[in-house]
Amino acid sequence: MTDQEVQNKIKTEEYFINMGPQHPAAHGVLRLILTIDGEIIKNVEPDLGYIHRSIEKMCERDSYQQIVHLTDRMDYLSSHINNEAVCLAVEKGLEIEVSERVKVIRTIIDELTRIASHCLWWGVMGMDLGALTTYFYAFRDREMINDIFEETCGARLTMNYNVPGGLMFDIHPNFVKRTKDFIAHFKTKIPEYNLLLTDNVIFHKRTKGVGIITKEDAISFGVSGPVARASGFSSDVRKHHPYSAYDRVDFKEILFTEGDTFARYQVRMMELWESVSIIEQLIDNIPEGETKAATKAVIKLPKGEFYQRVETARGELGVYINSTGNKNPYRVKFRSPGFSNLSILNHISKDVLIADLVATMASFDFVIPDIDR
Amino acid sequence: MNFLQMNIPLNITKTISDWIFSIMPETAANYTIMVVIAVAYLALFAVAGLYLVLLERKVAAWFQLRIGPNRVGPWGLLQTMADALKLVSKELTSTIKIDKFLYNLAPYFVIVAALMAMAVFPFSKQFQAFDINIGVFFLIAISSIGVIGILLAGWSSNNKFALIGAMRSGLQTISYELSVGLSILTMVLLTGTLQLSEIIEVQRTGGWLIFQGHVPSVIAFMIFMIAGTAETNRAPFDLVEAESELGAGFHTEYSGMKFAYFFLAEFINMFIIASIGVVLFFGGWLSPFGITENITWFPEVIWFIIKVVGLIFLMMWFRWTFPRLRVDQLLTLEWKYLLPLNLMNLMLMAIVIWLNWTI
Amino acid sequence: MTNEDLQNIITGLGTDLEFTTEGSEFLNVIVPKEQLHSLCSQLKSNPKLKFDYAFCITGIDWVPALGVIYHLNSTELKHEIVVKVMVDDRENPTLDSVHDIWQTADFHELEIFDFFGIKFNNHPKLRRLFLTPEWEGYPLRKDYVDEANMIIK
Numbered sequence: 031m032t033d034q035e036v037q038n039k040i041k042t043e044e045y046f047i048n049m050g051p052q053h054p055a056a057h058g059v060l061r062l063i064l065t066i067d068g069e070i071i072k073n074v075e076p077d078l079g080y081i082h083r084s085i086e087k088m089c090e091r092d093s094y095q096q097i098v099h100l101t102d103r104m105d106y107l108s109s110h111i112n113n114e115a116v117c118l119a120v121e122k123g124l125e126i127e128v129s130e131r132v133k134v135i136r137t138i139i140d141e142l143t144r145i146a147s148h149c150l151w152w153g154v155m156g157m158d159l160g161a162l163t164t165y166f167y168a169f170r171d172r173e174m175i176n177d178i179f180e181e182t183c184g185a186r187l188t189m190n191y192n193v194p195g196g197l198m199f200d201i202h203p204n205f206v207k208r209t210k211d212f213i214a215h216f217k218t219k220i221p222e223y224n225l226l227l228t229d230n231v232i233f234h235k236r237t238k239g240v241g242i243i244t245k246e247d248a249i250s251f252g253v254s255g256p257v258a259r260a261s262g263f264s265s266d267v268r269k270h271h272p273y274s275a276y277d278r279v280d281f282k283e284i285l286f287t288e289g290d291t292f293a294r295y296q297v298r299m300m301e302l303w304e305s306v307s308i309i310e311q312l313i314d315n316i317p318e319g320e321t322k323a324a325t326k327a328v329i330k331l332p333k334g335e336f337y338q339r340v341e342t343a344r345g346e347l348g349v350y351i352n353s354t355g356n357k358n359p360y361r362v363k364f365r366s367p368g369f370s371n372l373s374i375l376n377h378i379s380k381d382v383l384i385a386d387l388v389a390t391m392a393s394f395d396f397v398i399p400d401i402d403r
Numbered sequence: 404m405n406f407l408q409m410n411i412p413l414n415i416t417k418t419i420s421d422w423i424f425s426i427m428p429e430t431a432a433n434y435t436i437m438v439v440i441a442v443a444y445l446a447l448f449a450v451a452g453l454y455l456v457l458l459e460r461k462v463a464a465w466f467q468l469r470i471g472p473n474r475v476g477p478w479g480l481l482q483t484m485a486d487a488l489k490l491v492s493k494e495l496t497s498t499i500k501i502d503k504f505l506y507n508l509a510p511y512f513v514i515v516a517a518l519m520a521m522a523v524f525p526f527s528k529q530f531q532a533f534d535i536n537i538g539v540f541f542l543i544a545i546s547s548i549g550v551i552g553i554l555l556a557g558w559s560s561n562n563k564f565a566l567i568g569a570m571r572s573g574l575q576t577i578s579y580e581l582s583v584g585l586s587i588l589t590m591v592l593l594t595g596t597l598q599l600s601e602i603i604e605v606q607r608t609g610g611w612l613i614f615q616g617h618v619p620s621v622i623a624f625m626i627f628m629i630a631g632t633a634e635t636n637r638a639p640f641d642l643v644e645a646e647s648e649l650g651a652g653f654h655t656e657y658s659g660m661k662f663a664y665f666f667l668a669e670f671i672n673m674f675i676i677a678s679i680g681v682v683l684f685f686g687g688w689l690s691p692f693g694i695t696e697n698i699t700w701f702p703e704v705i706w707f708i709i710k711v712v713g714l715i716f717l718m719m720w721f722r723w724t725f726p727r728l729r730v731d732q733l734l735t736l737e738w739k740y741l742l743p744l745n746l747m748n749l750m751l752m753a754i755v756i757w758l759n760w761t762i
Numbered sequence: 763m764t765n766e767d768l769q770n771i772i773t774g775l776g777t778d779l780e781f782t783t784e785g786s787e788f789l790n791v792i793v794p795k796e797q798l799h800s801l802c803s804q805l806k807s808n809p810k811l812k813f814d815y816a817f818c819i820t821g822i823d824w825v826p827a828l829g830v831i832y833h834l835n836s837t838e839l840k841h842e843i844v845v846k847v848m849v850d851d852r853e854n855p856t857l858d859s860v861h862d863i864w865q866t867a868d869f870h871e872l873e874i875f876d877f878f879g880i881k882f883n884n885h886p887k888l889r890r891l892f893l894t895p896e897w898e899g900y901p902l903r904k905d906y907v908d909e910a911n912m913i914i915k
Contacts, residue, residue: 160726
């Protein structure tokens with residue numbers, strides 16, 4: 031009997047499984063409807079909206095200073111970078127130039143946020159694959175960054191520090207010293223992370239060759255961030271459309287060509303080194319200047335459309351503001367990186383095992399409020 | 404007075420059994436002795452299970468740079484008592500669509516298998532409940548019965564996730580039993596007997612088996628540790644209960660006391676694998692270089708426990724360091740790597756013994 | 763490539779195209795809805811243009827018309843353009859789907875359907891993405907009213 035005849039005689043069925051919305055491996059409330067044959071996945075359909083808070087509709091009702099505070103609830107792990115995106119878009123519309131001091135401080139805090147986000151990602155990736163100790167090591171370092179933020183910005187996670195025109199208040203006197211201490215401590219920790227997870231044979235077998243994205247697919251699906259750079263698609267907004275102080279620091283854009291989970295992992299690990307290098311270049315010479323450029327109390331952007339791109343820890347966040355000259359915007363659209371990254375998940379998950387899907391999703395680093403807005 | 408040369412014959416089992424025989428007729432005395440032994444083993448099962456859980460939590464905390472339970476009792480020693488009380492007082496929930504008979508039967512399979520295996524271990528020269536001449540063979544056979552409990556649990560829960568977990572566990576255990584059996588067989592070649600007390604006697608006169616067999620013994624030990632960790636569904640082979648993938652695997656639908664049975668049975672299985680390793684490789688209750696040889700039972704039990712806890716610590720170390728293997732990688736590891744290696748090692752041990760190259 | 767060169771090349775690709783750079787940092791092309799698909803596929807395949815990366819697809823409610831705005835970028839030639847298309851019919855708006863040109867449009871069009879109600883022809887599976895399937899109305903339209911959930915200042 032040929033294989034096909036045997037298959038027809040033994041009746042097997044595909045069945046549906048819900049992964050989520052409450053699930054230890056879904057990074058937030060994401061519901062994936064998997065169609066499975068045995069252990070092999072045939073189709074992945076995401077069902078979103080569990081944390082949809084209609085941020086874009088609320089932006090049409092609020093003033094420009096108020097929209098900034100809505101954005102750090104979107105991707106809460108890069109909250110400072112989200113705030114900066116809206117502030118830069120508004121500053122572009124008002125055509126005001128912020129001082130050098132503001133640009134340098136924004137860049138330093140951006141990179142600290144990126145390190146904190148990648149630390150959490152690393153801990154969670156180990157945990158998803160079964161190495162439960164990585165979570166604790168990562169949070170130990172993230173706590174140090176959160177303490178720095180708490181002293182300067184007043185909050186640990188959703189730091190409302192950026193305002194259109196500059197910063198809400200100046201940095202704390204301890205900021206420079208604490209950041210330098212943290213950088214010195216962190217440089218001894220990244221080799222520890224590599225020793226625990228990156229060099230592990232079991233980890234290599236779980237992640238190499240899993241979830242491969244080709245460069246053409248990455249461009250067509252609009253993938254950005256470390257996921258795209260692991261496939262060879264050079265998409266770092268900090269290099270192509272520099273903003274704040276990124277045009278005067280020297281850092282490499284990390285590109286790999288394999289496009290598998292291990293490449294995405296390595297891109298983020300090497301980005302940790304690059305972030306450390308950027309902070310080191312800027313922390314010693316923060317120029318003097320005003321902390322906030324003067325803006326009117328009621329901000330009205332002129333009639334037109336303004337688009338600003340920034341590089342969050344997940345990829346390219348785009349803010350599109352369409353204004354008709356009123357004090358509220360007419361339409362605000364947030365092009366979130368997670369949304370486009372999620373759209374490729376079905377394409378690369380044909381005929382893989384569930385364990386591979388978990389590893390792939392861990393390497394994509396989803397934050398679901400970013401996707402659902 | 405040389406303390407180490409005193410011969411202290413504290414022959415507890417003999418004194419107790421003599422006393423019981425003296426106060427009752429023979430058949431009643433036999434039954435009473437059986438009941439006493441059963442109660443002792445159940446107590447040992449419960450206490451060992453509970454304290455192994457505490458040890459796991461403390462070891463995990465140590466690896467993760469934190470302290471672990473330290474509130475309930477000094478150093479958290481009463482923590483698992485509190486957990487056990489909590490589990491006993493929980494409501495036994497279950498869904499409507501379960502297969503009631505199998506659902507209730509499943510935990511008992513794993514416990515009975517674990518208890519029967521524990522019955523043949525020599526904790527000391529006197530403390531061995533069941534010293535049969537096919538001891539090792541009996542152990543390997545009994546450890547296969549526990550699988551049925553897991554499969555029944557997954558099937559009767561009427562839950563897709565539980566079923567997937569149970570199927571994964573079934574095929575994992577069946578595959579790795581081969582490796583465990585073969586590595587045990589390699590050591591049996593050295594001893595020439597399957598009876599556990601005889602195996603320890605061989606080690607008393609000739610040195611521990613892992614040193615007697617040098618190279619093939621060490622390879623057999625490494626394979627035994629890997630396969631034993633896989634048998635008991637512990638990380639890095641714990642995809643059965645991979646919490647980050649499928650909820651809780653085959654015991655998703657269990658709660659309260661029945662869940663406690665599965666949970667404790669996992670730790671007792673770890674104890675059993677470590678005990679087999681200690682008996683076959685590290686000399687059982689023998690002291691190194693025979694230093695406390697003439698003092699009966701008390702130091703022997705202590706030595707046994709120290710060695711078993713050492714091997715259990717090794718298994719816990721694996722769990723908190725390595726990520727998890729995927730199901731097809733697990734099977735590849737067994738069938739393509741461990742099994743051929745085991746067979747070659749067996750032949751190597753046979754050649755070493757034939758050419759009289761043992762130490 | 764500069765905006766003037768882009769304008770010269772694209773003018774030849776369709777009829778009735780309007781160009782403007784007022785109020786925006788990119789060159790805007792307003793295309794009638796019947797030519798949307800053919801213009802977009804030519805924007806991608808033309809070797810001088812090669813717009814292969816659609817980085818933002820937005821729905822917008824220009825009262826009384828509904829519209830979609832495509833922000834396009836070329837990863838090789840490094841120029842950018844904005845394509846706008848309008849639909850006048852508010853009861854039953856339809857547009858051609860461009861998911862076969864840029865696969866990212868698959869999800870973005872689902873979002874636009876969910877919030878604005880614009881149906882896309884040839885879309886593989888048009889469904890509500892964020893809201894529940896029973897939801898009535900299209901929230902991001904300017905005339906959407908929901909007394910229970912909307913707080914208006």
